[in-house]
Amino acid sequence: MSNHEDSQDFDLRLEQLAGAIERSDAGAIVQLLGETEGDDTALLIDRLEAEERSHLLQLLTPEQAAEVLEHVHYFQGADIIETLPPERAAPMVAELDSDDRADLLKELSKRDSKAILQALAPEQAEETRRFMAYPEGTAGAIMYSEFVSFEATMTVREILEDIQKHREDYIEYGVQYAYVLGPRGALLGVLPVRNLLFARPEQAASEIMIPDPITIEAETPVNDLENIFEQHNFLGLPVVDTDHRLIGIVDRESSTEALQEAATEDLLKFQGLMGKEELRSMPLRVRSRRRLSWLSINIVLNLISASVIAMHTDTLEAVIALAVFLPIISDMSGCSGNQAVAVSMRELSLQLVSPREFGRVFLKESSVGLINGVCLGLLIGAIAWLWKGNAMLGAVVGAALALNTTVAVCVGGLVPLLLKALKQDPALASGPILTTVTDMCGFLLILGLASLALPYLV
Amino acid sequence: MSNHEDSQDFDLRLEQLAGAIERSDAGAIVQLLGETEGDDTALLIDRLEAEERSHLLQLLTPEQAAEVLEHVHYFQGADIIETLPPERAAPMVAELDSDDRADLLKELSKRDSKAILQALAPEQAEETRRFMAYPEGTAGAIMYSEFVSFEATMTVREILEDIQKHREDYIEYGVQYAYVLGPRGALLGVLPVRNLLFARPEQAASEIMIPDPITIEAETPVNDLENIFEQHNFLGLPVVDTDHRLIGIVDRESSTEALQEAATEDLLKFQGLMGKEELRSMPLRVRSRRRLSWLSINIVLNLISASVIAMHTDTLEAVIALAVFLPIISDMSGCSGNQAVAVSMRELSLQLVSPREFGRVFLKESSVGLINGVCLGLLIGAIAWLWKGNAMLGAVVGAALALNTTVAVCVGGLVPLLLKALKQDPALASGPILTTVTDMCGFLLILGLASLALPYLV
Incomplete structure (x- = not known):
């Protein structure tokens, strides 16, 4: 789809495929898919209507259907298989390679995968169950049993x-x-x-x-x-x-x-999709629900950190200029902390740090945090001072950002290690923990310092 | 390093290696490294002092040094090579495979790589220059010239x-x-x-x-x-x-x-490291500078969006409770938008969407955005109402979050496509663009709506 001609050609093929499905013309479908290259197959299938996708597989022999399934992404395949009755799906699944079969079934709901497993030959079903049981990230989860x-x-x-x-x-x-x-x-x-x-x-x-x-x-x-x-x-x-x-x-x-x-x-996890694949061809309610499940946790965390502000509204009322700096403190500390999270995640995956080396990471991060905190604090402090002509306002805002950056960088560096040591997934939980801790701490710092210096601020 | 015994064994080997380097005992070094497995070599090298790493390579023959370089990550290798005089580095670099050689030289500063290229045999230097010129993400950047x-x-x-x-x-x-x-x-x-x-x-x-x-x-x-x-x-x-x-x-x-x-x-780019590799064994000033370069752009963007708040301090002063919701609006819209960014990035990389399908993405995202926006808006609106006993406050806060979530989800879905269509890197720029747009829009919405409804809020 890199230029206009390709895109016209693609639209034509999509139309022909939809037509062949409507006519239940298996021969035309096989010929069309046979002429389509690699990833274009995945795109063609993606752009069909949900019922067309389901109908398409049912028109083909199990061998042909399995070949289609092997040319699309496994979560796309699971999406289609889910719409078929288990007794129609099982023969297609049986034709897949052992590793692809386990990957696809793992994407299905427990009920669907159980029904399909029961419809497979007992020996194949047992092997598939065994393959599905190996945890992600182990050899078992990616091995296949087809060897010479x-x-x-x-x-x-x-x-x-x-x-x-x-x-x-x-x-x-x-x-x-x-x-x-x-x-x-x-x-x-x-x-x-x-x-x-x-x-x-x-x-x-x-x-x-x-x-x-x-x-x-x-x-x-x-x-x-x-x-x-x-x-x-x-x-x-x-x-x-x-x-x-x-x-x-x-x-x-x-x-x-x-x-x-x-x-x-x-x-995907960092971006708040909890590691669940989403394609825009999936039904609206699935897409909306998957995203909401993460957003609803996040809004609770946000309310917790905002409660710190709610407890200091008297200070805010006295120095309304502080309200301008609350989102800045929150966002900047989040950014600084996330950089440290990224370095820890990278070093963990390259095995250049062990999850128990808290001391080393703390030393290395606190120095970077302090330097960057002081730089950013001086900048934002100067801006606050110039804006309101009040040196104490600059001192409060600058000190709060400097201190909170140091805290955020240390917390960001340590949280992935801690989660890993507790056998939790650092990618999923590091972001929310970091943001909540640094928001609360940041709001406390700026509003707390301001209430101490209140006589000089008003 | 997965258990205590391994860790003791590792510390012992590190000590022996450091000792051998101090005694300039090339034989002992080769033997120690020969006994060390895969990634442990990278970890050993990582944990040496910078001068020890540099000294280590100089003690070995160019062939031996090249083997060490091939066992560490290419950015680690570049870090050591940078410390050597070009005439010492060149023979080691000459022994690397053509693709590794180009990767390593690309990590160096222009001045260093130029000096090493000049010290290579003319034919090899010319090939390496050609290999280095192929852009990332093309076949040229990963091919090698060693074939039969x-x-x-x-x-x-x-x-x-x-x-x-x-x-x-x-x-x-x-x-x-x-x-x-x-x-x-x-x-x-x-x-x-x-x-x-x-x-x-x-x-x-x-x-x-x-x-x-x-x-x-x-x-x-x-x-x-x-x-x-x-x-x-x-x-x-x-x-x-x-x-x-x-x-x-x-x-x-x-x-x-x-x-x-x-x-x-x-x-790494999303997390604000601009795609530059950072290891904690790198010098403090390099780590601090790399992170600051991104933070300083971000603070400017933050000031731009905070200026929207600064222009509405009269409304804030009248209804101080709004200050509590500013960071929540900012963070929640950022989260919702980032989910859409992640889906677009994923679909782009799987080639399930073309960078010019703005219409399709807009339709698909606006519906999800609206549903999730209404859900989150109702929740936060109810909380605001209950907290202050003011229904209009709830309506303002809820409507602002609902509208801004819809905007954020649409912008988040479209920005990666737009950047890709403009041949820019979506991973690097999507986050900052999204956050700045949604912050400004969110602050405008909540403070604008509040100033319209001011008589009912105070």
């Missing part, structure tokens, strides 16, 4: 025959590693497919594999995976259970992607 | 001999594709190394390659790359110039990583 394995006793000739037979699949799925298994499915080694180039036909898999490979567990944090991938240049890592049986693979791509998702979610 | 190519006339036998000869490098670098070049270096095809498994020794490279492969240009946006990678399961994409000569490779990993970096940078 050979028994240790197979020869290179037998393996090459197998590869020739399934050649199309191997190229389609870009298989780079095969896994060599011993008795009872225990992982013995990794066989980079390229190594077959340098092997003699009569050698056994166990002779040319990389023995005792680095393995991870389903509980391994994604952050640790990135380190292993960076150090060893692997493309995939085998995930094993406590009996050293191979249960899945994590590839480098999904590991990096998971970190990207986490960074984007942090942004 | 064969002439089209070479036979499979000759290629396999070459591979056997350089086997160590191939495995170390995880080479997956080789590139087949025609006369004058024009790219003819891609040869997945695995394909050699299915070839006869006498076939020519041109017979077993994938001809006319998908290529990109250095200017191709990273967002488009992700689409190609997802659709085709490629691990790398060849970058060609206007004469179809191969100038570099972008791998899937770096493409995803670049998107992750961009998401993290967006968070």
Whole structure:
């Protein structure tokens, strides 16, 4: 959609797709989607009416529907699947890759995902339940169970025959590693497919594999995976259970992607969306409700900090000029504190600070806070002085901003560490805690100092 | 550093490393770093004193120093390189991969990077300058020039001999594709190394390659790359110039990583760090200056919106209770608007909205804004009424919040699109623009409405 022609072309295709859905013309739909590139598919689906999206999937075979689901974002897919009866949705979900299937079902309501799981084949349902149970940010949440394995006793000739037979699949799925298994499915080694180039036909898999490979567990944090991938240049890592049986693979791509998702979610949480995906194609009441849930918490926090002002209206009445500086104190302290929050979040995610290093962070932040507080305080103090010609007003406003900036920067640096140490999500809660503390403290400082200096202010 | 024992072990290693640096014992340093895993290297380097870091690199050979640089984050590396004289830094920089070299030099001051470029071999310096010139977010900024190519006339036998000869490098670098070049270096095809498994020794490279492969240009946006990678399961994409000569490779990993970096940078920019990396190990004056540069813009914007209050002090003086609601109006409208900013940023990055769809976004946002505005307005209006027993105060405060929330949500949804359409960075400027507009508008609304209703308020 980067220029006018593209945009006309897109509108035409959207019209054709909507028409084909109306005519229930599955052939035309498949052809249209087949001609559409990558992200344009997601956009086409996004721009259909909710009923059209639902109708579209029902017109296709489960395999075709699954392919559509794999081309849209998982939360878009969940949005459509939710509108289908479970017995229609289940065959489509069954066709997805194991990791995509778990991602999609996790987005659904408990009731919907339960109904679909019950309609799946028992073995697949059990695997999916297990995959869904792994917490976000662990290897289990991003691994897939579709891998190629050979028994240790197979020869290179037998393996090459197998590869020739399934050649199309191997190229389609870009298989780079095969896994060599011993008795009872225990992982013995990794066989980079390229190594077959340098092997003699009569050698056994166990002779040319990389023995005792680095393995991870389903509980391994994604952050640790990135380190292993960076150090060893692997493309995939085998995930094993406590009996050293191979249960899945994590590839480098999904590991990096998971970190990207986490960074984007942090942004959404900071901006007050509580990490829930919102697309403008979702129903109005869903969008409004998701946003209100956060706003209603925030208004309570705002009322708490505003109560500090309400308790000092006599001071304000005496020196009305102070009212001009209340929002400035609140906003500037919030900004200074948020900078420290961002640095702490970044250092935590790069593992350059441990959640228990309060002393170090306090020392590093209090010095920056003091310097920046004094600079900002002098500036705003001078402006207040010049505006009203009252030096004491300048001193009160400037001192309040300087002190509160120092407090805000220290609190901002420490809160993410504290939340992390308490196993809470720093991205979600740091902002509101910071704002409430610094607003209350800031209002107390400026109004408290003003009431002390009242004789010089009026 | 996840438990006490790890932390003791880390402190011991840090002490040993500092000791080895003091004794100028290069052997001990190499051994210590060799025993240290992945991200722990970055942490160790982070916790040294600035002079120790500088001394450390100078004790090592350029190859060893480059390896250290590749194990720390590029902005950490730039921080150390900056402390070295250019003639010492250049040989280390020369040993880096082409993409890492450009990333690191881009972080340096103009003067430092120029001095190091002059000390590099002319050919390498020219390539590095070209790599540094590609803008962030394009293929050029993440491609590397280290690739394996064969002439089209070479036979499979000759290629396999070459591979056997350089086997160590191939495995170390995880080479997956080789590139087949025609006369004058024009790219003819891609040869997945695995394909050699299915070839006869006498076939020519041109017979077993994938001809006319998908290529990109250095200017191709990273967002488009992700689409190609997802659709085709490629691990790398060849970058060609206007004469179809191969100038570099972008791998899937770096493409995803670049998107992750961009998401993290967006968070830093939103939080007022202007996208500049800050680590607490950096000097105090650098940290303070980087943060102040943004705070000083923000304080000016704050003064502009506070001037609206200053012009209405007579109304405030008459109804001092309004002062309590000014920071609430400011903060709540900011929150509501930021939610809309986040949705627009997300839809822009997923390419689910084009920067010119103002009408669609306005329609979608104004409805959410109105609903949430009315909810929040009723709540805050009721509280104001109950607090002061004055229904008109409730009406003024509630109406101001309701109207301003609607404005804030529309502005928040539209500003990122507008900035994107103007080729500006939405992450950097959306927040300040939103806050300034909604503060001014909110203060005008509450104080304007109050002055109209003044007889009923006092």
